[in-house]
Amino acid sequence: MKLLDRLFRRDVPPVMPPLEDDDRVVAWANTAEAVAVASVRALWLPALKGSDGEEWQRLGWAEIHKAAWRDGALVVTPGVEIEPGVVADGRVRRLRLPEPRDLPNEVRTRVTRSVAYTQHHDLATGGGVRVLARSVPGRDGLTWQLRFDNPSDRELPAARAEAEGLLAEARAARV
Template structure:
C-alpha cells in the first residue's frame, strides 16, 4: 500500500455482531485470506475466527506479534472470589496475518492500556500476579490473580493469601478522598 492509501473496509460478511457502542478499529484476514476468517479489533475487545463472541481486552493475558503471526492467550477463570477472579492461561491461539495493517498495533495498545496495576507476589506453593484491569464502559477496576505455572490455583492457603494481597492492592490504588 502507498503512503496515503487505506486498507479496504471490512467486508460486511466478515463483520462480527458488534454491540451498539462498539466500533471496528482494525482488522486482518487470517491465513491465506480465502475463507480462513478475520480478526477484528474493536474498542471493546478482540473478535477471533470461529468464535461467536468477543474477548475483552481485560481478558487477554498476553498478545505477541512475531511480524507474521499474532498469538493471543486468553484468561480462563478458575474460581470467583469476593471481588476478584483467579485465572490461568487459556490455550494460546496463533494466527498468520498476511496483511496485518494496524491490527498488531491496536492489540498491543489496547491490552497495555487495560492494565492499571500489576505486581508479582510470592504465595504458598509458588508465585502469583495480582492485576487490576480497566474494562471499557465499566467504572472502577476488575481484579484478577494469576498463579504462575506450577502454583496450585485452588489451594486454600494460596486463596487466603490472595484475598489479603488483593485487599492491600485495592487500598493502595483507591483514589484519595478529597
C-alpha cells in the same frame, strides 16, 4: 457499512462481527481462514472449529492475558476465569496474518491500556501469584483478579490466604 464510514471512506473489514451499537472497528486483518477485527471493546477472532456454529470468538481487552506479534502471526492468550476472581491461561490462539495492517499494534495498545495494576509476588509456600486490576470498556471501576503461576497453588489454604491478603492490600492502596 455505517454512514460515517462511507462519508469518510474508512476502511472496513469484508465481514463484520456483531458489534454493539456503541462499538466500532479500529483495525482488522485477513487471517489464513477468515478475518480478525479489533473494535473499541474487543478483539474478534474467527471461531474455533466445532464452536456450536458461532462465527466469532469475542475476547474483551481485559480478557486477554498476553498478545504478541511473532514470525508473521498474532499470538493471543486469553484468560479463563476458573472461579470468581481467579484466572488462568486459556487456549492460545495463533493467527497468521499475511498482511497484518494495524491489527497487531492496536491489539498490543488496547491490551496494555486495559491493565490498571499488575504486580507479581512470590508466595511463602513456593510459587507465585500475580495481582491484576483491569479496566473494562463501558464499565465503571476495575476488575480485580489473581493469577497463580501454578493453578494448583490456589488449592493450598496458606497460599490462597496469602494471595487474597496481597489482593486486599493492592485494592486498598488503589482507592
